[in-house]
Amino acid sequence: MIKIQVSEVEMGILDSTYIRCVLSDGSKFLSKEGYRIPSLEENARLRIQEGKDSIITKYGNWVTSCYVNIPGKGEFLTKYPMVTANAKYATDRHENRKRIYLTDQQVEQVLLDCIEIERQTIPTNKFNDNNITYYLFLESAEKYGLFLEDWGIKQLNIFPPKGDYAQNKSKAFVVPTWFAGLTYNQSELSHWNLCSGNYVVLGVK
Secondary structure, eight states: OOOOOOEEOOOSSSOEEEEESOHHHHHHHHHHTTOBOOOHHHHHHHHHHHOTTSHHHHSOEEEEEEEEEETTTEEEEESSOTTGGGHHHHHHHHHTTOOEEOOHHHHHHHHHSEEEOOSEEEEGGGTTTOHHHHHHHGGGHHHHHHHHHHTTOOEEEEOOOOGGGOSSTTSOEEEEEEEOOSTTSOEEEEOOOTTSSOOEEEEEO
16 A cells, blocks of 8 residues: 655645655545646746745646657647546556557547647746747746746756657557656656656645
8 A cells, every 4th residue: 555645735826735656546635635736837836836945846746738749740748637637547557567548539639739849948038938838837937937047947858758668659649747846956847657656746726
């Protein structure tokens, strides 16, 4: 059995809590308590709200946005919660070392709300002008960029998964997005296997 550690965060515009466990257990627990896994925009606002010394800011967590690799079209970030909305299925797939493949209908859904990406760095002083960071952080883009600059962080690193890792290279697949913490004075949007550790599952309401 996984020991779930719960820690309340100071009340503010967003109320939040976090636990350390696999995504499926965390998502189920948070839902029962009235919390939801945050979008990147909500997560950025929460970090600004709680400050640079808070646990929420120092340590990373899963977010609803996810990476999608579509053969023949490219790599994308989408706001559709393809992973977190089906956390049990996604966790089971990763536990069995399998990719989370998408149906044709899901691919069409993704293409309605996504932005094409590649491995890159985005200057924090350009968040409001950059199509990717504005898509992800919306009205919080400029404020979050300034927040990172106050830390001495000059860029956001984006590390999408590569299609070469898929078992079936002809099918679109989705990968959970990890919003890395700022402990090491760097900012990253990365990705991890859902079962490779007891990562932080953050909830907001």
